[in-house]
Amino acid sequence: GAVVSQHPSWVICKSGTSVKIECRSLDFQATTMFWYRQFPKQSLMLMATSNEGSKATYEQGVEKDKFLINHASLTLSTLTVTSAHPEDSSFYICSAPWGRDSYNEQFFGPGTRLTVL
Amino acid sequence: AQSVTQLGSHVSVSEGALVLLRCNYSSSVPPYLFWYVQYPNQGLQLLLKYTTGATLVKGINGFEAEFKKSETSFHLTKPSAHMSDAAEYFCAVTEGGGKLIFGQGTELSVKP
Numbered sequence: 001g002a003v004v005s006q007h008p009s010w011v012i013c014k015s016g017t018s019v020k021i022e023c024r025s026l027d028f029q030a031t032t033m034f035w036y037r038q039f040p041k042q043s044l045m046l047m048a049t050s051n052e053g054s055k056a057t058y059e060q061g062v063e064k065d066k067f068l069i070n071h072a073s074l075t076l077s078t079l080t081v082t083s084a085h086p087e088d089s090s091f092y093i094c095s096a097p098w099g100r101d102s103y104n105e106q107f108f109g110p111g112t113r114l115t116v117l
Numbered sequence: 118a119q120s121v122t123q124l125g126s127h128v129s130v131s132e133g134a135l136v137l138l139r140c141n142y143s144s145s146v147p148p149y150l151f152w153y154v155q156y157p158n159q160g161l162q163l164l165l166k167y168t169t170g171a172t173l174v175k176g177i178n179g180f181e182a183e184f185k186k187s188e189t190s191f192h193l194t195k196p197s198a199h200m201s202d203a204a205e206y207f208c209a210v211t212e213g214g215g216k217l218i219f220g221q222g223t224e225l226s227v228k229p
Contacts, residue, residue, distance in 0.1 A: 004160075032215060043207065043219045044161075093160055097215045106217055108153075108160040 002098045003027055006109035013084055014117055021079045021112045023050075023094035029074035030096035034106070035067075038091040050077040050094075084116045119144045119210050123220035131228045136180075136195040138223045140208030143189065149211040150191040152182055154204050155222075161207065167191060178202070203227045 003026040013019050023033055031052045036044040048069050049057040056069035066088075068080040081088050093111045097104035124139040142148055149168050153161040165176025172184040182193045191208060208220040 006160075034216060041222075041224075043222045044217075046216055046218075049216065091158075095161075095217075104215060105163065105166065106215065108162075110160040111158065113158065 002105070002107045004094065004096050004107045004109040006092075006094060006112050008112060009110060010113040010115075012115045012117065015085055016083055018080055018082045019084055019114060021081070021092055021094075021114070023077045023079070023096070023109055025075045025096045025098070025107075028096075028098045030077075030098065031074060033071065033077040033094055033096045035069065035077075035079050036093045036095070038093060038111075040091075044093060047079075050079075052077075081114065084114070086116045089114055089116045119148065119218050121208050121210050121218055121220035123206075123208050123223050125223055126221060127224045127226065129226040129228060130198045132200055133197050136193070136198045136202065136225065138193040138206050138208075138225065140182075140191045140193065140220055141189050142191060142208070142210045144210055150182075150184060151209045151211075151217070152176065152180070152191075152193045153207045153209060153219075154178075155207065156204050164193070164206075198225075198227045200227050200229065 005024045007022045033050040035047045038044045047062045050069045050071040052071040058064045071077045095106040095108045099105050120143045122141045151166045152164040155161050164180050165174045167174050167184045175181045180195045206223050209217045
């Protein structure tokens with residue numbers, strides 16, 4: 001159990017277009033999901049916390065109007081990169097917590113490679 | 118604020134040798150600590166975690182780590198490296214609300 005999927009696994013788009021990335025919890029419900037970005041050879045940086053039924057919480061320095069997050073259901077969160085530019089090219093990873101005990105382990109999706117031309 | 122420091126962005130060992138990846142953390146509250154592995158162009162897989170209880174935790178693929186509060190460390194070890202262990206390893210600590218704070222990562226290379 002506790003599988004998280006992402007779609008697409010990779011996407012190439014032109015500068016100025018918008019791209020939507022989906023994160024799904026396949027066999028459990030997640031009221032909260034997290035979105036990270038990772039530049040080559042670097043660590044994961046938390047972008048935002050996606051909350052089902054309410055607004056996302058963005059980390060300092062992340063443009064909320066550029067990175068739109070919608071937690072449409074208990075199994076789906078989407079990240080839309082609006083008016084993408086080459087500097088938005090990165091590896092985007094989502095995670096969702098699940099657990100049987102008092103601690104909810106984070107389960108990560110396989111990531112989405114975004115390349116903006 | 119919590120933080121994680123991984124000493125050494127790149128570690129190279131010979132196959133069969135001991136693997137030691139270092140992680141130090143900063144936290145004002147008892148931390149939950151994790152080690153994740155990432156293969157190229159993939160998401161993260163949990164190797165092991167420390168929440169409470171026994172300070173020596175065993176994980177998958179023969180890895181283990183010891184939580185040392187006095188040293189604020191959570192180093193990852195494996196007695197004998199295998200070629201398939203070559204990957205990026207991340208140490209992480211929880212922040213409130215389930216958010217993970219990651220270290221910079223250590224790339225492990227295994228020489229035949």
